[in-house]
Amino acid sequence: MTDDSKGPYFHLRVAQVIDETADAKSIVLDVPSELKERFAYSAGQFLTFRAEVNGHRLVRCYSLASSPVADDVHKVAVKRIDDGRMSNWMNDNVVVGSELEVMPPAGHFCLRDSDAPIVLFGGGSGITPIISIIKTALETTPRRIKLVYANRDDQSIIFKDELAALRSENLDQFEIVHRLDDLHGFVDEPRVVQEVGPMTNADFYICGPGPFMDVVEKGLGSLGVASDQIFIERFESPSDAASVAASPTPAEGDGQSVTIKLDGTETKIVVGEGETILAAARREGLEPPFACEEAYCGCCMAKVTSGEVEMKMNDGGIDQRQIDDGWVLTCQGLVKSSASVEYPD
């Protein structure tokens, strides 16, 4: 079933739930034919989900682990985070037949056209966009591919069998190096350098825990790999306490007023010069949804119902159809004349 009435979210039915490891499940979504075009994606992109968890509406991104050319389905994999609200809710509550609120695919961590080899560093759940890129590159290119995949232990390897099958079907093209913390220790810079070997001309894709990605970046830096060969996806989540907007309260008479409708309640606030709607809302103690704050995830989208709002930039978090329908990314939204915005119900 689909329902366009809630703005950027579509209702998609869960077709399958797969236990991948003790703390990660894949969720396969049924995308009906009328939404196929809207949900077309590039390898490495993610979907944004919204759900009500313990009375709070949460918005989170999950990367597509399926390949647009090798798979018929849209599949994400969600790994439990200690005390994580959405990840545990997804693992505990989503069953075949559940309906989830999902935004169309977005993101730039995508397979780039090139003849260069591909070296991918994945850690834990960071494998999701990486396996999509691998499957797509194997299907569409003869490029040499090497995956370095770090996990706590053998039991926590997500997509272990699927990766092994890809390897055995593509022995000349695809190589996997598993790094297990309990056997080999953490990946360090010398290990990164060793795994890259002579392939310094490769395109590098990195996705995993922060410290892992830092080490890989440093290792690549020490090899002199140019930044335009390095692609990084960060799985950040807003924490309630983190990064509450530091913008000062505007002086009386400064700034523009904006009325924000969130969870059915309207609040009128003043937005300072250069301050975004999201920053002002958070400064005032409201709890609007957001994630990347860099205009690529779409989590913070709201609809402008009156007045004028200009976005500082759009890095793909919102598409032209949504802009034409009056949506803006509030993390980028500057109020040009007194405005009203509504976060989706």
Ligand SMILES: Cc1cc2nc3c(=O)[nH]c(=O)nc-3n(C[C@H](O)[C@H](O)[C@H](O)COP(=O)(O)OP(=O)(O)OC[C@H]3O[C@@H](n4cnc5c(N)ncnc54)[C@H](O)[C@@H]3O)c2cc1C
């Ligand atoms: C573009 C993008 C793609 C993503 N793709 C995936 C994916 O394919 N699979 C997947 O499982 N997750 C993915 N994530 C992460 C996901 O969106 C959530 O951040 C994650 O599931 C935690 O949300 P939560 O509500 O469970 O935790 P919260 O309740 O938000 O957080 C609980 C606590 O855990 C900490 N925390 C939050 N996120 C992480 C993290 N990733 N690692 C360690 N600690 C954390 C927080 O600081 C907080 O203290 C992606 C994130 C982004 C931005």
